[in-house]
Amino acid sequence: MVIDIHNHFFPAAWPDLSERYGTPDWPWIRHTEPGKADIMVGDRFFRHIYSACWDPEVRLQEMDRDGVEMQVLSATPVLFAYDRPLEHALDCARLFNDAALELCSRGQGRLKSLCQVPLQDIDAACEELSRCMKAGHLGVQIGNHVGEKNLDDPGIVTFLHHCADQGAAVLVHPWDMLGQPRMPKYMMPWTVGMPAEIQLAVVALILSGAFDKLPTGLRICFAHGGGSFPFLLGRLENAWHHHPIAHGDCQFPPSHYLNRFFVDSAVFDQGALQFLVATMGADQVMLGSDYPFPLGEESVGALIRASRLAQQIKHKLLAGNAQRFLGLESKSSEKRDSDSATPAGALAQPTQIQSGSEQLTYSSYLKIPELLELQQPQSSPQHHDELLFIIVHQTYELWFKELLHDLDAVVANLQASRTNPASRDEVYEAARLLRRCTEITRVLVEQFTILETMLPTHFLAFRDKLEPASGFQSEQFRELEFLCGLKDEKMLRYHRPTPEAHAQLERRLRNPSLHDVFFEALQALGKLAALPAEATERERFAARARAVQSLYQDEQDHRDWIDVCERLTEFDELVVSWRLRHIQMVERTIGVNMGTGGSAGASYLKLTLEKKFFPELWEARTLLMK
Numbered sequence: 001m002v003i004d005i006h007n008h009f010f011p012a013a014w015p016d017l018s019e020r021y022g023t024p025d026w027p028w029i030r031h032t033e034p035g036k037a038d039i040m041v042g043d044r045f046f047r048h049i050y051s052a053c054w055d056p057e058v059r060l061q062e063m064d065r066d067g068v069e070m071q072v073l074s075a076t077p078v079l080f081a082y083d084r085p086l087e088h089a090l091d092c093a094r095l096f097n098d099a100a101l102e103l104c105s106r107g108q109g110r111l112k113s114l115c116q117v118p119l120q121d122i123d124a125a126c127e128e129l130s131r132c133m134k135a136g137h138l139g140v141q142i143g144n145h146v147g148e149k150n151l152d153d154p155g156i157v158t159f160l161h162h163c164a165d166q167g168a169a170v171l172v173h174p175w176d177m178l179g180q181p182r183m184p185k186y187m188m189p190w191t192v193g194m195p196a197e198i199q200l201a202v203v204a205l206i207l208s209g210a211f212d213k214l215p216t217g218l219r220i221c222f223a224h225g226g227g228s229f230p231f232l233l234g235r236l237e238n239a240w241h242h243h244p245i246a247h248g249d250c251q252f253p254p255s256h257y258l259n260r261f262f263v264d265s266a267v268f269d270q271g272a273l274q275f276l277v278a279t280m281g282a283d284q285v286m287l288g289s290d291y292p293f294p295l296g297e298e299s300v301g302a303l304i305r306a307s308r309l310a311q312q313i314k315h316k317l318l319a320g321n322a323q324r325f326l327g328l329e330s331k332s333s334e335k336r337d338s339d340s341a342t343p344a345g346a347l348a349q350p351t352q353i354q355s356g357s358e359q360l361t362y363s364s365y366l367k368i369p370e371l372l373e374l375q376q377p378q379s380s381p382q383h384h385d386e387l388l389f390i391i392v393h394q395t396y397e398l399w400f401k402e403l404l405h406d407l408d409a410v411v412a413n414l415q416a417s418r419t420n421p422a423s424r425d426e427v428y429e430a431a432r433l434l435r436r437c438t439e440i441t442r443v444l445v446e447q448f449t450i451l452e453t454m455l456p457t458h459f460l461a462f463r464d465k466l467e468p469a470s471g472f473q474s475e476q477f478r479e480l481e482f483l484c485g486l487k488d489e490k491m492l493r494y495h496r497p498t499p500e501a502h503a504q505l506e507r508r509l510r511n512p513s514l515h516d517v518f519f520e521a522l523q524a525l526g527k528l529a530a531l532p533a534e535a536t537e538r539e540r541f542a543a544r545a546r547a548v549q550s551l552y553q554d555e556q557d558h559r560d561w562i563d564v565c566e567r568l569t570e571f572d573e574l575v576v577s578w579r580l581r582h583i584q585m586v587e588r589t590i591g592v593n594m595g596t597g598g599s600a601g602a603s604y605l606k607l608t609l610e611k612k613f614f615p616e617l618w619e620a621r622t623l624l625m626k
């Protein structure tokens with residue numbers, strides 16, 4: 001399955017818009033020879049196009065040639081008409097929206113469309129979107145600005161809310177580029193102006209705090225790889241941290257919001273694609289070609305296919321992410337962060353697990369054949385116990401995935417509780433999910449006994465095949481530590497060989513931890529006073545411990561919060577038990593020898609027993625006795 005979410009069409013003919021509206025300079029099509037045409041704007045040449053723009057047969061042939069299963073086509077920004085009177089822009093939008101559906105109806109189910117709306121008038125834009133969604137469009141393509149208004153304009157944000165309500169995918173396309181008097185030649189509005197326009201759109205949405213208010217269910221994508229945004233994210237982040245004026249109105253640093261939007265893959269360079277995936281995450285990038293225009297990808301999807309990205313990531317970029325973006329597949333199947341960040345009470349998206357007429361079975365739903373393919377022993381001839389070794393590790397990783405999923409949701413709930421400390425729902429939900437985390441961790445502690453049925457000699461029979469792979473490289477284990485608040489940047493070095501894992505861990509380092517949000521929530525509750533900037537870390541620690549102490553002393557009023565504290569304490573306790581059982585198993589298997597990751601083995605691991613996620617919860621016990 002390959003889905004291209006960014007490509008364009010023009011109908012073969014449409015009414016003379018200048019005559020229809022009585023105003024000059026509307027786009028029109030001039031057929032020059034069979035299969036070829038020019039788009040004109042008034043009497044000015046705009047672009048050469050060919051029959052793939054209007055002829056579904058040509059399109060389907062070229063899709064077959066490139067191995068593309070589905071295209072989601074949009075009109076071309078030159079038709080947006082945001083600067084025209086509303087009645088003309090609306091009529092024009094309807095003409096081309098209906099033309100898109102007509103073209104798709106001849107596409108053997110492989111052509112889908114995004115509509116356009118008169119974004120200069122929010123009511124009319126919402127109405128046309130609703131009409132189009134009913135008629136069969138999958139979403140909308142909008143320009144990245146409307147005259148002087150950026151995407152953070154309150155009206156446009158209202159429109160984005162409406163898109164989320166309607167389940168419409170939103171593709172943001174650059175247009176009407178800034179600085180054109182200084183770019184008269186060399187296609188610079190396309191090569192310089194467009195990337196800057198998109199960067200401006202993303203930055204405006206983030207810094208205005210729009211993402212803090214928009215529902216997490218909004219599916220929005222920025223064309224052309226997010227323009228210059230991903231490459232300059234570091235610069236933006238630096239400004240955010242060092243200049244209060246650059247903060248804008250968003251709650252978190254800009255990188256916190258990367259999982260809130262998608263970008264397409266139209267970057268035309270392997271290095272750029274690698275960088276894009278490493279920066280945005282493999283769940284946020286998807287195939288977009290700009291086909292069939294002159295600056296589009298010649299063989300659609302070739303850049304992704306030829307990349308050195310792992311097969312699994314290529315699948316995401318070629319189809320999986322687009323299915324999520326378009327609402328064609330279960331939102332829960334692939335994406336970790338944004339789904340799990342749904343606070344208590346938020347409705348889950350409707351789940352459409354499969355498309356087409358294929359009937360769901362136990363096996364297809366759970367992907368059993370794929371799952372059973374994933375155990376690939378290295379020993380040859382295969383050592384009997386290596387299968388157990390692989391399965392036990394894989395099971396741990398699956399549970400780590402679930403823990404991250406649940407803990408992210410705990411973080412989201414505690415954050416939500418801050419905005420409304422009087423509401424108890426989010427606190428109950430956080431405690432309920434934490435209870436699940438402790439039960440999972442209890443299983444994780446127990447599981448080592450299964451591995452201990454393997455004799456040390458049997459492990460030694462295939463151990464040399466494992467080097468230099470090591471538990472140090474478990475990305476999810478480290479994510480769990482970072483998410484809970486134990487952020488040791490040095491551990492990133494074990495993830496240099498895997499850029500996506502490295503980038504994900506860097507994101508975890510930057511994002512607020514469970515520890516942070518828990519104490520911020522206590523602050524909002526009035527239990528923890530803000531300390532002066534010059535307060536030492538020791539004083540801050542003592543204040544946090546006292547805040548917990550006062551919760552316990554006020555049991556009558558804070559049973560829900562005490563429950564959260566108890567669950568966090570239990571989780572902390574169980575993770576230490578996990579560390580201890582792991583060490584015992586390591587000693588039982590390899591004695592005090594070095595690990596495959598180069599550490600001193602058990603004696604190194606013993607040092608980690610001191611680690612606690614929430615030391616203040618333990619300190620509070622000491623204080624309660626004083």
Ligand code: HEM
Pocket residue numbers: 392393396397451459470471472474477582585586589590594595596597598599600601602604605608
């Ligand atoms: C025969 C079985 C195992 C042995 C001999 C073993 C050995 C070791 C050793 C020696 C280390 C220290 C790093 C190094 O030098 O490589 C380590 C770390 C680690 N191992 Fe294991 N391990 C085993 C099974 C497991 C299992 C089943 C898991 C489950 C996920 C696991 C997860 C980890 C993790 C997450 C670390 C990093 C711990 C930290 O940094 O605090 N190990 N292991």
